[in-house]
Amino acid sequence: MASSIEVMKLERYNSYIRKVNSTKLIAASSKLLFRVTLLVALLLIFFFIINYPPFTSSKNNNTSHIHHNNIHITTHNLLSSSIYGGGSTWEKQVRHSSMPRRISGLSVLVTGAAGFVGSHCSLALKKRGDGVLGIDNFNSYYDPSLKRGRQRLLAQHEIFIVDGDINDAELLTKLFDIVPFTHVLHLAAQAGVRYAMQNPQSYVQSNIAGFVNLLEMVKLANPQPAIVWASSSSVYGLNTNVPFSENDRTDQPASLYAATKKAGEEIAHTYNHIYGLSLTALRFFTVYGPWGRPDMAYFFFTKDMVQGKPINVYVTQDGKEVARDFTYIDDIVKGCLGALDTAERSTGSGGKKRGPAQLRVYNLGNTSPISVNKLVTILESLLNVKAKKNVIKMPRNGDVPFTHANVTLAKKDFGYKPTTNLSSGLRKFVKWYVTYYGIQSSKELDSPSDHSQD
Numbered sequence: 001m002a003s004s005i006e007v008m009k010l011e012r013y014n015s016y017i018r019k020v021n022s023t024k025l026i027a028a029s030s031k032l033l034f035r036v037t038l039l040v041a042l043l044l045i046f047f048f049i050i051n052y053p054p055f056t057s058s059k060n061n062n063t064s065h066i067h068h069n070n071i072h073i074t075t076h077n078l079l080s081s082s083i084y085g086g087g088s089t090w091e092k093q094v095r096h097s098s099m100p101r102r103i104s105g106l107s108v109l110v111t112g113a114a115g116f117v118g119s120h121c122s123l124a125l126k127k128r129g130d131g132v133l134g135i136d137n138f139n140s141y142y143d144p145s146l147k148r149g150r151q152r153l154l155a156q157h158e159i160f161i162v163d164g165d166i167n168d169a170e171l172l173t174k175l176f177d178i179v180p181f182t183h184v185l186h187l188a189a190q191a192g193v194r195y196a197m198q199n200p201q202s203y204v205q206s207n208i209a210g211f212v213n214l215l216e217m218v219k220l221a222n223p224q225p226a227i228v229w230a231s232s233s234s235v236y237g238l239n240t241n242v243p244f245s246e247n248d249r250t251d252q253p254a255s256l257y258a259a260t261k262k263a264g265e266e267i268a269h270t271y272n273h274i275y276g277l278s279l280t281a282l283r284f285f286t287v288y289g290p291w292g293r294p295d296m297a298y299f300f301f302t303k304d305m306v307q308g309k310p311i312n313v314y315v316t317q318d319g320k321e322v323a324r325d326f327t328y329i330d331d332i333v334k335g336c337l338g339a340l341d342t343a344e345r346s347t348g349s350g351g352k353k354r355g356p357a358q359l360r361v362y363n364l365g366n367t368s369p370i371s372v373n374k375l376v377t378i379l380e381s382l383l384n385v386k387a388k389k390n391v392i393k394m395p396r397n398g399d400v401p402f403t404h405a406n407v408t409l410a411k412k413d414f415g416y417k418p419t420t421n422l423s424s425g426l427r428k429f430v431k432w433y434v435t436y437y438g439i440q441s442s443k444e445l446d447s448p449s450d451h452s453q454d
């Protein structure tokens, strides 16, 4: 009996000792955990500082005179790390997105990547194994949710778009510091011919100041990428030679938009001449297609016709039909990639020219002008609705009566050959439109007769 009591006592004592020990163990391990957490936090802070030096490298000092004039940039300067992500995740995304996945693949910075042409080109480049990094300021010139939609599409293909402005020298310098881009596809711009009368400054800010800022940064980048950029058929202005050839005069712009694009071509000449930048201007002719721009006639005609609203169809002052060389997006993308692939290297380094560099200008059009009236007829049959047309004289708002591209040069230099006619291109657009906006599809759209030209 006595011995069983002793056994119980012993057991109780043992369990007491176990409790004391485990309490000590918990206390010791929480101390250890605290120290490890502290160490990890210190290490993280250390790596953060190493990865993100302040924006005052020697390279930036070269450009500091530019920043001082720019209020927009000064604000960013203070907030830079919070605006640009400021963590290694952001930098990893930048590197990952711009890394080519094929041997001799390009590494392309696409400005305006959330735009119409920018998003299509980014996808095409990525699909063939090139590295693509986008930059876009997601401005509200037209519905930014469409731009966010394009961004989501690109993200599915592992293309990262930096939320930023081409006027931001700090940001561009940072991107060129992180990535040795081989090319810049510069498509960021204030587009639209008629809007230039409402907001002229936005054209100067994007198409002139923004372009110069980009060129200043490219000039200092090492390696210096080649630049392919979007000019416009509107530079032909009141030119009457048809079809428009690159040698025709372009000194009679009919809108401020056209004047800023023409200014871009002259600025390109200067940077090529002084700094040895390789520059190729592509004069796009009224580009249309899925994921297009809602400010363009074919897009808002579709919207208004679906909603039963009237549309204005312009005719010239003497009552003639207005026509455009409407060009399908896939053809434009092929042209952009062809121009990138044949672009020679920039020859400068450290902001100094080391030899002559390539300077090119190409028309990218469809070579078959179609009247706006005909465009409306095609839309009527695709949407199965009758348009409520107001036929009015073209207001004096910068529009030109017709455009028509001669693309011989682009064909010769990189095999450019448009293959989509307006009917089949619009069919693809309308198909996208009704799906994207959740509109009941008409029978017409589902029919298989999808004839491309040629």
Ligand SMILES: O=C(O)[C@H]1O[C@H](OP(=O)(O)OP(=O)(O)OC[C@H]2O[C@@H](n3ccc(=O)[nH]c3=O)[C@H](O)[C@@H]2O)[C@H](O)[C@@H](O)[C@@H]1O
Residues within 6 Å of the ligand: 191, 192, 193, 231, 232, 233, 234, 235, 284, 285, 286, 287, 295, 296, 297, 298, 312, 313, 314, 315, 322, 323, 324, 372, 394, 399, 400, 401
């Ligand atoms: O190729 C180009 O250079 C330019 O093409 C388009 O400019 P635009 O050809 O004027 O395209 P839309 O604005 O879509 O106009 C197409 C046609 O519809 C006509 N239109 C426009 C608006 C309207 O209400 N009614 C109408 O008949 C215009 O006069 C024009 O002939 C783009 O908006 C520019 O950004 C681009 O640079």
